[in-house]
Amino acid sequence: MTKILVVYSGGLDSFTLVNEAIRSENEILTLSFDYGQKHRKELSFVERFCLKESIEYKIVDVSSIKELFQGSSITDEIDIPKGHYEDDSMKSTVVPNRNMILISLALGYAVTKEVEEVWFGAHAGDHAIYPDCRPEFVEKMDAVAKIANYSPIAVKAPYISMSKSEILAIGLEMKLDYSLTWTCYEGKDLACGECGACHERLESFAANNAIDPLEYL
Amino acid sequence: MTKILVVYSGGLDSFTLVNEAIRSENEILTLSFDYGQKHRKELSFVERFCLKESIEYKIVDVSSIKELFQGSSITDEIDIPKGHYEDDSMKSTVVPNRNMILISLALGYAVTKEVEEVWFGAHAGDHAIYPDCRPEFVEKMDAVAKIANYSPIAVKAPYISMSKSEILAIGLEMKLDYSLTWTCYEGKDLACGECGACHERLESFAANNAIDPLEYL
Numbered sequence: 001m002t003k004i005l006v007v008y009s010g011g012l013d014s015f016t017l018v019n020e021a022i023r024s025e026n027e028i029l030t031l032s033f034d035y036g037q038k039h040r041k042e043l044s045f046v047e048r049f050c051l052k053e054s055i056e057y058k059i060v061d062v063s064s065i066k067e068l069f070q071g072s073s074i075t076d077e078i079d080i081p082k083g084h085y086e087d088d089s090m091k092s093t094v095v096p097n098r099n100m101i102l103i104s105l106a107l108g109y110a111v112t113k114e115v116e117e118v119w120f121g122a123h124a125g126d127h128a129i130y131p132d133c134r135p136e137f138v139e140k141m142d143a144v145a146k147i148a149n150y151s152p153i154a155v156k157a158p159y160i161s162m163s164k165s166e167i168l169a170i171g172l173e174m175k176l177d178y179s180l181t182w183t184c185y186e187g188k189d190l191a192c193g194e195c196g197a198c199h200e201r202l203e204s205f206a207a208n209n210a211i212d213p214l215e216y217l
Numbered sequence: 218m219t220k221i222l223v224v225y226s227g228g229l230d231s232f233t234l235v236n237e238a239i240r241s242e243n244e245i246l247t248l249s250f251d252y253g254q255k256h257r258k259e260l261s262f263v264e265r266f267c268l269k270e271s272i273e274y275k276i277v278d279v280s281s282i283k284e285l286f287q288g289s290s291i292t293d294e295i296d297i298p299k300g301h302y303e304d305d306s307m308k309s310t311v312v313p314n315r316n317m318i319l320i321s322l323a324l325g326y327a328v329t330k331e332v333e334e335v336w337f338g339a340h341a342g343d344h345a346i347y348p349d350c351r352p353e354f355v356e357k358m359d360a361v362a363k364i365a366n367y368s369p370i371a372v373k374a375p376y377i378s379m380s381k382s383e384i385l386a387i388g389l390e391m392k393l394d395y396s397l398t399w400t401c402y403e404g405k406d407l408a409c410g411e412c413g414a415c416h417e418r419l420e421s422f423a424a425n426n427a428i429d430p431l432e433y434l
Contacts, residue, residue: 031285061281068248068277068326096328097321100365104314104321109285111313132365140364144357148317148349 010042013121036066227259230338253283316349
C-alpha cells in the first residue's frame with residue numbers, strides 16, 4: 001500500500017490516471033491548481049468527481065504566480081489559437097515552466113501529507129510543444145524529488161509514452177464517464193471544438209470509435 | 218554579458234550575492250517572494266536596496282501556497298525555536314520543498330525575461346538541516362532547468378560550499394552596508410538575537426571581528 005498524490009487538472013488524462021490510481025488499491029489523494037488558467041472551469045469537474053467518489057482532494061489558488069509570466073494565451077488576454085498541437089501558433093499555450101512549478105508545489109504538499117509518490121498525467125501527445133512533458137523531464141524531476149526533502153518522493157508520469165487515444169482506450173475499458181472531464185482551453189459554457197486541446201480530444205474519441213459525451217459549440 | 222536573475226530574500230547571503238552579481242558587470246534583475254514567512258519584513262529591505270541601486274526587481278506574493286504546508290514555524294502559528302541550527306528543534310523552521318518551489322517559480326519568470334542563469338544564496342551552513350541547500354540539490358535542479366523549457370537555464374548557488382562567515386568576509390571586503398539586510402526569523406521591530414538565523418549571523422560577524430550594524434532586542 002503506497003500513498004499517492006495525483007496532480008489532477010480535471011482533464012481527460014489526469015481523470016483517467018486518478019481512476020487507475022483508485023483501482024490500484026493504494027491510498028490516494030489529489031491536488032489541483034488554479035494558476036490563472038482561463039479554463040479554471042476544469043476545477044469544478046475535479047470537485048464534483050472527488051466528492052462523488054469520496055476522495056481526499058485539495059484545490060489551491062496560486063493564481064498570483066501568473067504575474068511572473070507574460071505571453072501565454074492560457075493565462076493572458078491573448079486569444080487561444082485554433083488548430084492542432086503541431087501548429088506553430090500553439091506555442092502561445094505554453095505556460096513557462098508550468099509543470100516544474102506545479103510538481104514542486106505538489107512535492108511540498110506531499111511532504112506534509114507523508115506521500116510516497118506524486119503522479120501526473122503528461123503524455124506523448126504533449127511532447128511536441130511542451131518541453132516539460134518529455135520523459136527526460138520526468139526522470140530529472142524524479143531525481144531531484146528523491147533528495148530535496150528528508151524523505152525521498154518519487155515523481156511518476158505513467159502515461160508519458162502513450163498518446164491521448166491510448167489513455168482514452170484505458171479509460172473506456174474501465175467504463176469511465178468522460179462527461180466528468182473538461183479539456184477545452186476556453187473556459188466557456190460549451191467546449192469550443194477548435195483549440196488544440198479540443199482537436200486532440202475529439203480525434204482520440206474518433207480513434208476509439210467512441211462518442212465524446214461533452215457538448216460542443 | 219550574461220542575464221542573471223538573483224533570488225533575493227533580503228538576508229545577508231542573497232544581499233552579498235546580489236552585490237557580487239552587480240560587480241560582475243552582467244545584466245542583473247532580482248526576484249523575491251512573500252511565501253507567508255513571518256519575517257516578510259525582509260522584503261522591505263529588498264525594495265529599499267533595489268530602489269537605491271536602480272536594479273530591476275520583482276516581489277511576488279505567493280503566500281497562498283502556505284496552505285499546502287503544515288507544521289513549519291516559519292509560516293505557521295508555531296513559535297520560532299531559540300537556539301542554533303544544529304539543534305534538533307530547528308527542524309520546525311523547514312518549509313517543505315521551499316527551494317524547489319521558489320527556484321521553479323524563478324525559472325518561469327526567467328523564461329519570460331529571457332534570463333540565462335538563476336542564482337540563489339544557499340550556503341554550507343544550511344546543509345545541516347535543509348536538504349534543499351545541498352550541492353546535490355543544486356546540481357539536480359540545474360540538470361532539470363537545462364531541459365524544462367525551450368531555452369536551457371543554469372541554476373547556480375555560488376556560496377554552496379561556503380559558511381556564512383566566509384560570505385560575510387566577501388561582503389566586508391566589498392565594504393557592503395549590512396544594515397540593509399534582515400536575517401531574524403521573527404519579523405519584529407528588532408532582531409531577536411535568539412533564533413537560529415540570528416545566532417548564525419552574530420557568530421559570523423564575531424568570526425570576522427566585525428560589528429553587526431543591526432539593533433538587537
